[in-house]
Amino acid sequence: MSKQIYLNLPVADLSKSLAFFKALGFADNPQFASESGACIVISDSIFVMLCTRERFRDFTPKAICDTSQAVEMLINLCCENREEVDGLVARALAAGGSTYDKAEDLGFMYSHSFVDLDGHGWGLFCMTTAPSEA
Structure with a gap:
């Protein structure tokens, strides 16, 4: 089975970051869309999860x-x-x-x-x- 990579990145402005990656030609996966996050599809196995800084803090106790x-x-x-x-x-x-x-x-x-x-x-x-x- 092939593995997939999901990179979680904190972003200051979700809509601007989403527009940035779409301008690069990458698609988003609306299944993962919310007010606090979006999924950018780089390839069949690489995805970038754009998370608001508040949402990103839910995943780690460390400072961003x-x-x-x-x-x-x-x-x-x-x-x-x-x-x-x-x-x-x-x-x-x-x-x-x-x-x-x-x-x-x-x-x-x-x-x-x-x-x-x-x-x-x-x-x-x-x-x-x-x-x-x-």
Whole structure:
């Protein structure tokens, strides 16, 4: 049986965050929609649960990271090709996101990144050949 991944991310403004990810071309799953959360479908096995900060606090006794001051985690997503990488970064920037680096071509791998509206870092990459073949 294949496994699915559900990433839970705290967001300041649920409707703005939902619009941001839809602008990137991702769909939402209305089965998981409520006033305090939404589900973004990245693929058949990867989902991002956008939770209001209040709802997110129900899942953990720890403080929520202030992403303007610290990094909570980096999310890396493997893309089909460099056009998908560049397209996602361009759409993220157009939707109000930011980036802190430039695209990098290592020969066997191409990568770039964006930061969403709530400061979560998304690394995007595609493998052009296996590292041992480079």
